[in-house]
Amino acid sequence: MDRRQQKTRHAVFDAFAHLLERKSYTNITVQDIIDEANIGRSTFYSHFETKDELLKALCSEIFNHVFAQEVFKEKTHDFSKTGNNNIKAEITHILYHLQESSRYIKRILSCESGEMFMRYFKERLTQVFEGELEKQKSDIPTEYMLNHMVCDFAETVRWWMNNERYSPEDISEFFFSTTPFK
Amino acid sequence: MDRRQQKTRHAVFDAFAHLLERKSYTNITVQDIIDEANIGRSTFYSHFETKDELLKALCSEIFNHVFAQEVFKEKTHDFSKTGNNNIKAEITHILYHLQESSRYIKRILSCESGEMFMRYFKERLTQVFEGELEKQKSDIPTEYMLNHMVCDFAETVRWWMNNERYSPEDISEFFFSTTPFK
């Protein structure tokens, strides 16, 4: 990829994140971002169709980091063998990654953009929990349980981002203490 | 209140709800609402400052119904005497009220407006769960638990609105089956 494109892309992401410190998502205009990023108007539009697309792109970037690498490798490997402790390990692992991106995430979560973040986040989490849930047995509908787990974890993370005095291990502990995982 | 005002107010609420069937919240313009409600432009603005205010007003209307009457009366009475079964009764009661407003709620939840609905909803739920939680003992922070309960229930309701084949009792059952209430 052309260096100029990378530069622009990063400038926009950075500008966007910085603006989120001062203004709420809805109140940030494309022009604001352009000015803050110090790029031309048409340049912005050659990278992102809309402000929403920009947010989506930023979220993707974050999630590709958060859900990266070994996590998925381990998942495609035989997971059932090693018992249920691995889901806890996996969760903690994800929490560590989230902590690394927390500066971005906190800002995004601080306003309406947070809702979009949560939506994308839940999509990813659904993939993570889907497999894990098959092993559970219950008279409660599986779809309910899946939604429950995903929302539970996502909301835990949102809460955490406003209570950063806790460590990933703490949060993992909290999460599993209210969860019906066996 | 002047009959004309009531009429206008209802016309706007109705128009808004109908529009939500066809368009998403962001894509509905004030002009759309004005046309659908068949009122003058300045009339709308004399009632609601913005589209967001309109949504807020509609949510308030709904919640005043959902959390109405006996629920709060019972709460201000001595709740602890009757044991923890009452929280279950209260929840089921709220679920019945939600079902009655489900036509509105489903539409609101179907797009971005749903996030605002959820925010207001959680505010109300926090009040409901706050007292109930004091009786619980745990090494998990109370603030975490409160947030957990509130989000859990709110998300359960959101899920329910997309799975209406279940009864209020079913949902109550699901909810308490994953909840650490003693």
Added chain:
DNA sequence: ACATTACCGAACGGAATGTACATTTATGAT
């Protein structure tokens, strides 16, 4: 060195917002 590709930025049309105002109409109290 050269073709390619990204960036620039002014300019424009269009859409939606929110306000202003002069006019008409409905309301409810006397």
Added chain:
DNA sequence: ATCATAAATGTACATTCCGTTCGGTAATGT
């Protein structure tokens, strides 16, 4: 039934933001 009050009307207008276009400039990498 009258009448002062207050709400609704709708046109008009200034404003803001959006998304696109286009001719020209500068950076890139091969």
